[in-house]
Amino acid sequence: MIVAKRKPINEIAEMLAPYKKVTVVGCRSCVAICLAGGEKEVKMLVSALKVKNKKDGKKQQIEGFVVERQCEKEWIKEVEEKVLESDVTLSMACSLGAQTIGDMYPSHLTFPGLNTGMFGVPEEQGVWSEKCVGCGNCIIHTTGGICPIARCAKSMLNGPCGGSSNRKCEVNLEVDCAWAAIYDRLKIQNRLDLIDKVTPAKDWSTSHSGGRRVYVREDAKLTPHQKKGREGVQ
Amino acid sequence: MTDRRPKIVGFCCERHGMDAVVMAARSGKQSDASVRLVQVPCTGRVDGLHILKALEDGADAVFVLGCLEKNCYYDTGSIEGRKRVAYVKQMLSEAGIEKERVEMFNAASTNAWAYPEAVAKMVEVARKLGPIGGGERQ
Amino acid sequence: MKAGSNLEKVLESGKFAVTAEIGPPQSANPAPLTHHAKMLKGFAEAFNLTDNQTAVVRLSSIASAVIIMREGVEPVIQMTCRDRNRIALQSDLLGAAALGVKNVLCLTGDHQIFGNEKGAKNVFDFDSIVELQVFDQLRREGKQVGGEVIKDPPKAYLGCAENPFATPYEFRVSRLAKKVVAGADFCQTQAIFDMDMFEKWMDEVRSRGLDKKIHILAGVIPMKSAGAARYMKNKVPGMIVPNHIVDRMKNAKDPKEEGIKLCVEQIEHLKSVKGVHGVHIMAVAWEEMVPRIVEMAGLHPRPTVE
Incomplete structure (x- = not known):
């Protein structure tokens, strides 16, 4: 899932300072699961901002809402009125949610309440770790199911580097060396031959290096005729 | 007549926490603070939002009183309570609000001194810091 | 001959080679490079010019190479993958070759968090x-990686580094084997303090016949103090410094002299290890000691090979 982190409250307060009426919109998908922007986090942030405004003697109207999935236009429609009647919307979703609101209402201000960090997984309660960088060409069937691009600090394809000590990464001694993990995994799978071969230069054109990506499934797309029909229903 | 005493809200568990409150009451200790005590089944039920709401609604300081961590009636409830308090403290710090306004206390049921001590500490904090946003108590 | 460098000639003729390191300055002043080149000339086949080592911004390795070449000293340029993509790396290889640089050491590079x-x-x-x-x-x-074939390709003698002391140990020789397959001609190792472990690594290198396919130059670092030993033991990832070495430095009356002595002993030992074709002396910020070490180790004068 997408893992995000709330921005510090003072930073949020500073962003919102010039505006009288604020609508905070959370999201019940990824960011709720990673405890950054779900219902609870929205309520706590709204309350904390109100306490801060009280301390600073500042008048500001702040209201919080949550939608099911902020990256989908249909769900945002639910809070459209609340968004548009505010001076600014603070999105407590990942940047995708914030951008979806922004794209739907271009003249309206939508600010990010979270810092979107990574594609990660919950390792244990309260701990999330990065496991994918979305390179667009998955190779983990050759690396024991462990992604070296996301999990090695240097994205090495033929690792481990010379800084792997006690099977930990030199960049962060708390983090496992991805290549030590790959080695161990392939060893128990009896597939070490996979990393004895040189992995050649990776084609990064499928990643963000190739420009902004748009994926299309023609069979799922609506034809102009179908689109017209839907508009009619609405 | 306006009540100019510090406004304190305490979330208190109905096990060792409340027992300690009752012990204190029996011993006749009086407090000059306005303490609104909220009884909860367990401090593990106290949500960060409850604490923030109390501050939002006019409390100068908020405390949570639960069982001793190794003797919690619900085993790990007061540990949860402590973590919630710690998170609210972090949020307050980020917002530039004194984190001392929120504290966690623990007591055994026979600790008659625990509740008055918690109140005294919070009163001291509230007196020092005054109401959030300054000004006279309304 | 792949590039016809002095280092290549010495190694390919089967003689024991010496390389050392010159750290480019953190400034635009070429004087320290010229100074070190003059001082070190004739004490090693070639000198590594580090590429923004530990991710600290320094005078570029290619420019440094050209500066020491003016003094008649042969460079090995280090090229890391940290700061350049395939366009820049290939371009710099062409540029370096055009400037007369013949030895290139390929490295992934230290992460910028250290710099x-x-x-x-x-x-x-x-x-x-x-x-x-x-x-x-x-x-x-x-042929470029993208497939385009160019005229006048660069001549280069290609090196790599390998660290027998990083985890997983079991994979370290395989990694060297991969570097051989990828085209490395020589390999400079991480500094060796744990001789037993290094010899074990060399046993496996030899048993896989890799010593016949790549020239291994064993890395050494002369230490100035017990503090330096402790620092390398505890703070440098992928480095193993046994306690007896730390103790020896700690108990020494003159730690600097002891450090030199120890380094010379290590070189003497490494000369006797089968499959080791040279030494690489990394006298970090202590380049002036290299001539003494080379002389004391009986490696001076350096051979001339035509």
Whole structure:
């Protein structure tokens, strides 16, 4: 899932300072699961901002809402009125949610309440770790199911580097060396031959290096005729 | 007549926490603070939002009183309570609000001194810091 | 001959080679490079010019190479994958070759978190093995990684580094084997303090016949103090310094002299290890000691090979 982190409250307060009426919109998908922007986090942030405004003697109207999935236009429609009647919307979703609101209402201000960090997984309660960088060409069937691009600090394809000590990464001694993990995994799978071969230069054109990506499934797309029909229903 | 005493809200568990409150009451200790005590089944039920709401609604300081961590009636409830308090403290710090306004206390049921001590500490904090946003108590 | 460098000639003739390191300055002043080149000339076949080592911004390795070449000293340029993508790496290889640089050491590079530009965006388009493979193809076939064939390909003698002391130990010789396949001609190892462990690694290297396919130059670092020993033991990832070495430095009356003595002993020992074709002396910020070490180790004068 997408893992995000709330921005510090003072930073949020500073962003919102010039505006009288604020609508905070959370999201019940990824960011709720990673405890950054779900219902609870929205309520706590709204309350904390109100306490801060009280301390600073500042008048500001702040209201919080949550939608099911902020990256989908249909769900945002639910809070459209609340968004548009505010001076600014603070999105407590990942940047995708914030951008979806922004794209739907271009003249309206939508600010990010979270810092979107990574594609990660919950390792244990309260701990999330990065496991994918979305390179667009998955190779983990050759690396024991462990992604070296996301999990090695240097994205090495033929690792481990010379800084792997006690099977930990030199960049962060708390983090496992991805290549030590790959080695161990392939060893128990009896597939070490996979990393004895040189992995050649990776084609990064499928990643963000190739420009902004748009994926299309023609069979799922609506034809102009179908689109017209839907508009009619609405 | 306006009540100019510090406004304190305490979330208190109905096990060792409340027992300690009752012990204190029996011993006749009086407090000059306005303490609104909220009884909860367990401090593990106290949500960060409850604490923030109390501050939002006019409390100068908020405390949570639960069982001793190794003797919690619900085993790990007061540990949860402590973590919630710690998170609210972090949020307050980020917002530039004194984190001392929120504290966690623990007591055994026979600790008659625990509740008055918690109140005294919070009163001291509230007196020092005054109401959030300054000004006279309304 | 692949590039016809002095280092290549000495190694290919089967003689015991010496390389050392010159750290480029953190300034635009070429004087320290010229100074070290004059002082060290004739004490090693070639000198490594580090490429923004530990991610600290320094005078570029290619420019440094040209500066020491003016003094008649042969460079080995280090090229890391941290700061350059495949376009820049291939371009710099062409440029370096055009300037007369013949030895190139391919490295993945230290992460920028260790340096003085922690906010940098790193590249890591390649790792060192991919870099070797791409450079090897470029020098042999004049073929870029993207497929374009160029006229007048660069001549280069390609090196790599390997660390027998990093985890997982079991994979370290395989990694060297990969570097051989990728096109490395020589390998400079991480500094060796644990001789037993190094010899075990060399046993496996020899048993896989790798010593016949790549020239291994064993790395050594002369230490100035017990503090330096402790620092390398505890703080440098992928480095093993046994306690007896730390103790020896700690108990020494004159730690600097002891450090030199120890380094010379290590070189003497390494000379006797089968499959080791040379030493690489990394006298970090202590370059002036290299001539003494080389002399004391009986490695001076250096051979001339035509």
